Amino acid sequence: MQRAAKGLLEINGATLLLGFTALFPKLVNLPPQQIIFWRSAVAALALVVMLLARRRSFRLENRRAYLMVVLLGALLGAHWILYFHAVQISNVAIGIVSLFTFPVITVLLEPAFNRARIDPADVVTALAVLAGVLLMVPGLSLESSATHGVALGVCSALLYSLRNIFQKKYLSGSDSAVTLFFQVTVAALLLLPVMPRGFGGQAAPWALQLVALGLLFTAFPHSLLLDSLRHLKAKTLGIVQSLQPAYGIALAALLLGEYPSLRTLGGGAIILGAALYESIKVSRPRT
Numbered sequence: 001m002q003r004a005a006k007g008l009l010e011i012n013g014a015t016l017l018l019g020f021t022a023l024f025p026k027l028v029n030l031p032p033q034q035i036i037f038w039r040s041a042v043a044a045l046a047l048v049v050m051l052l053a054r055r056r057s058f059r060l061e062n063r064r065a066y067l068m069v070v071l072l073g074a075l076l077g078a079h080w081i082l083y084f085h086a087v088q089i090s091n092v093a094i095g096i097v098s099l100f101t102f103p104v105i106t107v108l109l110e111p112a113f114n115r116a117r118i119d120p121a122d123v124v125t126a127l128a129v130l131a132g133v134l135l136m137v138p139g140l141s142l143e144s145s146a147t148h149g150v151a152l153g154v155c156s157a158l159l160y161s162l163r164n165i166f167q168k169k170y171l172s173g174s175d176s177a178v179t180l181f182f183q184v185t186v187a188a189l190l191l192l193p194v195m196p197r198g199f200g201g202q203a204a205p206w207a208l209q210l211v212a213l214g215l216l217f218t219a220f221p222h223s224l225l226l227d228s229l230r231h232l233k234a235k236t237l238g239i240v241q242s243l244q245p246a247y248g249i250a251l252a253a254l255l256l257g258e259y260p261s262l263r264t265l266g267g268g269a270i271i272l273g274a275a276l277y278e279s280i281k282v283s284r285p286r287t
Contacts, residue, residue: 007227011240014221019247021217022096025087026256028206028213032084033191035210036077038203040188042214043222047181050223058181060174068170069179073186075163080187082156090149092252093260094136096245097268098153099160103242103275104129106161113165125274132270136263176226184218242276 028035051058060066087095107122133154137147171179196202203210245268252258260268 008240010224010227012243014224015241015244016247017217017221017224018241019096019244019251021213022087022092022248023251023255024209024213024217025084025095026092026252026258028209030203030206032081032088033194034196034203035084035213036080037188037191037195038210039080039214039218040077040184040191042211043218044181044185044188046215046219047177047184047223050219051177051181056175056178058178060171060178060182065171065174065179066182068166069182070186072163072166072171072179073183074190075159075166076183077187077190079156079159079163082152082159086149086152086156089145089152091258091260091264092256093245093249093258093264093268094146094149095153096248097136097264097271098133098150099157100242100245100275101129101133101154101271102157102161102164103278104271105157106164107278109161110165113169122278125278129271129274132267132274134267135270136267177223180222180226242272245272 024035025032060069083095083099086098104122104126108118108126110116111118133150137144137150167179249260249268253260
């Protein structure tokens, strides 16, 4: 019971901390790619310290694993950039709710990689998510910032889904903390060429926020999530993480004065309901 309680505390703490990340595109006045560079670089340094302190090996299983973490690092970096850009051009609620289409996108894509048939119930759930997304888009206007935010958020969710599917399929035997270190390192290295000269001075006004983003709101919560899986089932992780949009929206209202519209709340309720349904369904034992 104490192990389960510790795991629940870790996962809820991690989910709350990850909810804060949606605020940074509004707090830090830098382009998304620069924010993500610093997020990835700081997280990589923090993970190095953590892995060395725990005397973990940095070696992966085989050569394919090294090639795969390069792909996953690119997907993770692109996912973060699109997500932060979605929040910047719209608002926190639209960005974070659009991102949480990823559980349903995952259940639709995963069968293609596992040569399995799609469950008809998942198609119904996907249609419900589509309805939620369309509800958030005001008048289906292509010129609306909300429409652009939703589109970028859903694209970010697609990349995140692909990253998670590949992680599970090809790197399930590797240490998760080590693969995360390689992924954030790859993301930082890929973004280094697009950083402006003298980027240190440009980032200086936001140095504290960027360090906090990479350390307290990236490396630390992801480590908590990995540790919680030692005490809890993966289904619990998925269900509790469905609270992240609620945390993010509440924090945006409290700290930024951003209040979601009724359309966003309605669409978000449908999307998060579908995500929660999928999290519970996959946890049921098959007969």
